[in-house]
Amino acid sequence: MTDAPLIRLSGITKTFGKGTAAFQALKGVDLDIMRGDFMAVMGPSGSGKSTTMNILGCLDIPTSGTFTFRDVPVQSLNRDQRSLLRRQYLGFVFQGFNLLARTSALENVELPLLYRGESKAARREAAMAALDKVGLAPWATHTPAELSGGQQQRVAIARAIVTNPDVLLADEPTGNLDTERSVEIMELLTDLNRNSGITILLVTHEPEMAAFAHTVVHFRDGLVERIERNHRPGQPVDGVAPPDVVVEGKD
Amino acid sequence: MFGTTLLLAFREIRRHLLRSFLTTLGIIIGVAAVITMVTLGNGVSKSVEDQISSLGTNVLMVFPTRGDRSGTPRQFKSSDIEAIRTQIAGVKTVAGQVSQSVTAIHNGQNWATTVNGANDTFLVARNMELSSGRIFSDTEQEAGKSVCIIGSKVQSNIFQADTSPLGQRMRLDTVSCTVIGVLKERGQGGGGQDQDNMVVMPLKTVQRRFTGSPDIQTIVVAYDGQYDSTSIQNQLVKLLRDRRHLSDAAENDFNIIDTAQITAAVTGSLSVITAFLAAVAAISLIVGGVGIMNIMLVSVTERTREIGIRLAIGALAREVRMQFLTEAVVLCCLGGMVGMVLALGLSLAITSAAKVPFAFDPMINIVAFGFSALIGVVFGYFPAQRAAALDPIEALRHE
């Protein structure tokens, strides 16, 4: 591990509200994420997973601490600068899919390219390629209402990867899907991580899904509790932690 | 980027076609009302102008008034006409005229009308044309023959429709005369006199048989358009005061009316009325703008999630603002175009029904359209600003 990490969080705190109503959701998170990692974030509800993801996704800024992404100190960027960072290097997948209604799959996938000012032909080509990658090329003209949940989430993934981002952030992407669809999505993410070199950060409550990741970060009460390295990722286990999982101690 | 913003706006409008239409209804009605008001106002002005100019252009009419004295106004003499013709430069023709209310009778039909005693210069000065027959001959005028030219209303009211009145005899009160011509129909004229309800006879005939005096009631002066109306009027005043022996302190006992001045006064007040009506209509345009703002605000709330997605994907605040602003402006412009077409149809229908000329004014169309676009910018800005200021995290969480 001689390379500098792609992402470095150090001493990140996040406080919501002011005065007596103030609530500290993050209490000093330190986390390094290497390029090409596939990291799952787990932890009880309210432990600060989504808050951390929002900061990593440059949607929010920490109250204190530093967040370095590609050597850029993100905590000191303004709104538009963070937008440009998202546009250029990040892809998002949400639990609720968040596709534009009454808009074809193709147009949904084209959306990020629209904001990059790419030509119509380039948009179409890249969007079709992304849809093809998630196995939905034949559904390009369908609107979200005409697609199943699993298909909608794959359109959302196509939209997230159409710009060839460095990092794909997914907050509970399988939360609304059954196990079979969830495994399909996880296999798709594994493939993108392995073959397209996209760094993946994923929040999940399900250990079966976390087992696809290389690294599993456990949150508790606004802090990183422990980090596990999974040496046989992509092998879901039945309830028991695989024997070759190494647990790094973390206070 | 602007092309895609426009594309997004059209997509959104197409997606909510009915709502978009209802939203722009205010703009459509406002633009249509403004344009229709102005077009109709112009049409009415034009028709009034036409009618007044049918009295003749570059024509001065001189009427006797009381002046400082009481009693009936002093009329003009035949020699006044001769004096005007010879002493004032720029005068083309001068005609004396007398008129009197009479009842025209033919074949048992009675019709109240006015007889005008005048020479054929009267017809020339007032741009009157005959639809059939002929004008007076010199001998008829000099001898004061009992011949007459009748207006179209007189014809239609006492003569049968299927026979020509030419050559027939009719009576005006007790005087009988032969019809030698019929005037072309020309509609209501200025000055209160119906130009279709009159009978014209040679001046001498009317003086002799009706008024019983050689005096003249009205002098009609047609002047060369190259001369200045005011200067001719001033000369007229001087000449007539002199001939009527008025002392320096006395008021004029006659009145000069310039038809061009009447035209200017009437069309002037008509354009004030038109502007007022257009301003009232413009208020409905502003109300339409408030409607647009209202729907855009609803739309921002309704599309909060969409805005969240766009922001998360990397849209800049100004791009989101531009999107909503463009949507409002495109809506208003579409409304403006529909309003223009509607106004065209309305004005055509109303002008043809009211028999007013259709005076299409490209300027008011451009102004009304530009104003509707401006309303889009003004009333679209606040909702657009609100959309742009949304927090992406909150927006994504919005149900």
Ligand SMILES: Nc1ncnc2c1ncn2[C@@H]1O[C@H](COP(=O)(O)OP(=O)(O)OP(=O)(O)O)[C@@H](O)[C@H]1O
């Ligand atoms: N905008 C906010 N204002 C106030 N408190 C907030 C806000 N966002 C999050 N919190 C609080 O911060 C804490 C952490 O929230 P967060 O969403 O990160 O939890 P989470 O780990 O993602 O939980 P879950 O598994 O339920 O999604 C929670 O107690 C939550 O109530």
Ligand SMILES: [Mg+2]
């Ligand atoms: Mg969460």
